[in-house]
Amino acid sequence: MRAVLDHVGVAVKDLAAALAFYRDALGLDVEGAEDVASQRVRAHFVPVGGAALELLEATAADSPIAKYVEKRGPGLHHITLRVEDINAALAQLKSRGVRLIDEQPRPGAEHALVAFIHPSAAHGVLVELKQAAVAGRQSSVRRFALGDLELVSVCDGFFHLDGGAMFGVVPKPLWSARAPADDRNRITMAMRPLIVRGARTMIIDAGLGDKENAKFAEIYGVDRARNLDHSLAEAGLSADDIDIVLATHLHFDHAGGFTMRDASGRVRPRFPRAQYVVRRGEWEDATHPHERNKASYFADNYVPLADAGVLQLVDEDQTIMPGVRVQRTGGHTTHHQMVVIESGGKTAAFVADMMPTTAHLPGPWIMGYDLYPMDTLAAKNAFVKDAVANETLVFFEHDPATPAGYIKEEHGKRRVVPA
Ligand SMILES: [Zn+2]
Ligand SMILES: [Zn+2]
Numbered sequence: 001m002r003a004v005l006d007h008v009g010v011a012v013k014d015l016a017a018a019l020a021f022y023r024d025a026l027g028l029d030v031e032g033a034e035d036v037a038s039q040r041v042r043a044h045f046v047p048v049g050g051a052a053l054e055l056l057e058a059t060a061a062d063s064p065i066a067k068y069v070e071k072r073g074p075g076l077h078h079i080t081l082r083v084e085d086i087n088a089a090l091a092q093l094k095s096r097g098v099r100l101i102d103e104q105p106r107p108g109a110e111h112a113l114v115a116f117i118h119p120s121a122a123h124g125v126l127v128e129l130k131q132a133a134v135a136g137r138q139s140s141v142r143r144f145a146l147g148d149l150e151l152v153s154v155c156d157g158f159f160h161l162d163g164g165a166m167f168g169v170v171p172k173p174l175w176s177a178r179a180p181a182d183d184r185n186r187i188t189m190a191m192r193p194l195i196v197r198g199a200r201t202m203i204i205d206a207g208l209g210d211k212e213n214a215k216f217a218e219i220y221g222v223d224r225a226r227n228l229d230h231s232l233a234e235a236g237l238s239a240d241d242i243d244i245v246l247a248t249h250l251h252f253d254h255a256g257g258f259t260m261r262d263a264s265g266r267v268r269p270r271f272p273r274a275q276y277v278v279r280r281g282e283w284e285d286a287t288h289p290h291e292r293n294k295a296s297y298f299a300d301n302y303v304p305l306a307d308a309g310v311l312q313l314v315d316e317d318q319t320i321m322p323g324v325r326v327q328r329t330g331g332h333t334t335h336h337q338m339v340v341i342e343s344g345g346k347t348a349a350f351v352a353d354m355m356p357t358t359a360h361l362p363g364p365w366i367m368g369y370d371l372y373p374m375d376t377l378a379a380k381n382a383f384v385k386d387a388v389a390n391e392t393l394v395f396f397e398h399d400p401a402t403p404a405g406y407i408k409e410e411h412g413k414r415r416v417v418p419a
Pocket of ligand 2: 254398
């Protein structure tokens with residue numbers, strides 16, 4: 001396994017005193033704190049070169065850090081090694097009989113997945129394994145060449161949805177091994193629009209945007225500390241560069257970023273030069289929601305596009321710009337569509353909510369939100385068969401760690417190899 005030193009954890013008894021040393025005396029930068037509810041600790045990151053120090057402060061008397069400090073006093077607590085695939089790393093360790101504290105990964109700071117190895121197996125050191133989320137302290141932008149096109153995966157931050165709802169009929173012991181739940185049973189979801197640069201510049205979906213209020217942010221655990229604005233800037237783009245905005249469907253986590261509130265409070269298109277392309281059936285459903293889907297459709301995200309005259313409705317599967325075509329999947333919503341991108345004999349696909357994360361790869365792992373799960377199943381199985389045969393580069397819009405990968409199938413078992 002390949003691993004790099006991510007950080008060294010230091011258990012702190014008196015945070016003010018610790019800051020007086022690490023920040024004031026040493027003169028190091030201390031980043032904003034983050035609470036890790038599952039561990040009842042607050043983590044303060046201190047970057048040092050490629051790695052960091054992590055000052056750990058207990059937030060409750062029963063926190064593992066509080067117990068550690070009580071028993072041994074403050075000091076070095078753990079080292080963290082970053083790996084690419086934490087499930088593969090744990091499987092390797094298990095096969096060698098290494099004693100683990102966590103048999104399965106759980107949520108850590110910055111939307112990472114983490115698991116601890118028992119100190120008795122690591123010669124007295126508590127070792128944490130970590131699979132980082134793309135878009136934490138590192139870059140949120142991933143670039144891929146596809147023939148004459150450039151594909152740029154960007155990120156509008158993270159939100160959280162009930163894990164049970166995200167995996168439908170799959171029991172928690174199964175899904176939580178792939179997508180660990182927080183203390184409110186929620187799993188972490190990224191929002192990753194895709195930019196296609198070719199004859200024109202297109203963005204597919206645009207994340208949540210910033211029109212929602214604090215109550216919404218609390219319910220959905222929204223973290224947009226690093227959002228689409230940061231991602232676009234990092235990719236060397238601005239909202240003015242976007243010619244076409246293409247919608248897979250109009251749920252708020254995909255279309256929220258289509259509009260913005262201006263200084264006068266009026267909602268207007270977020271990409272000032274763009275034409276917005278939406279499937280007509282989806283538009284009809286979104287503008288006439290029913291009891292089952294109305295929690296996902298907010299008129300402010302798309303009605304202002306029609307008012308501004310920048311809306312283009314398409315009726316069927318077709319090419320939107322050279323190399324980019326839409327294909328209806330149904331299932332999640334009646335007119336949910338994926339985007340197929342082809343250039344230079346290579347194929348990529350942006351599958352949106354047909355397969356929101358890599359954990360949704362098995363046929364029956366389907367969201368409870370889907371209106372027609374049997375349609376999702378059929379569309380997904382047909383797609384996966386094709387994607388395996390064609391070596392399609394698949395984009396997973398909501399995956400916290402893996403923006404894109406290739407699907408492999410061996411002995412009936414599917415897996416994703418991150419790209
Ligand atoms: Zn959706
Ligand atoms: Zn979604």
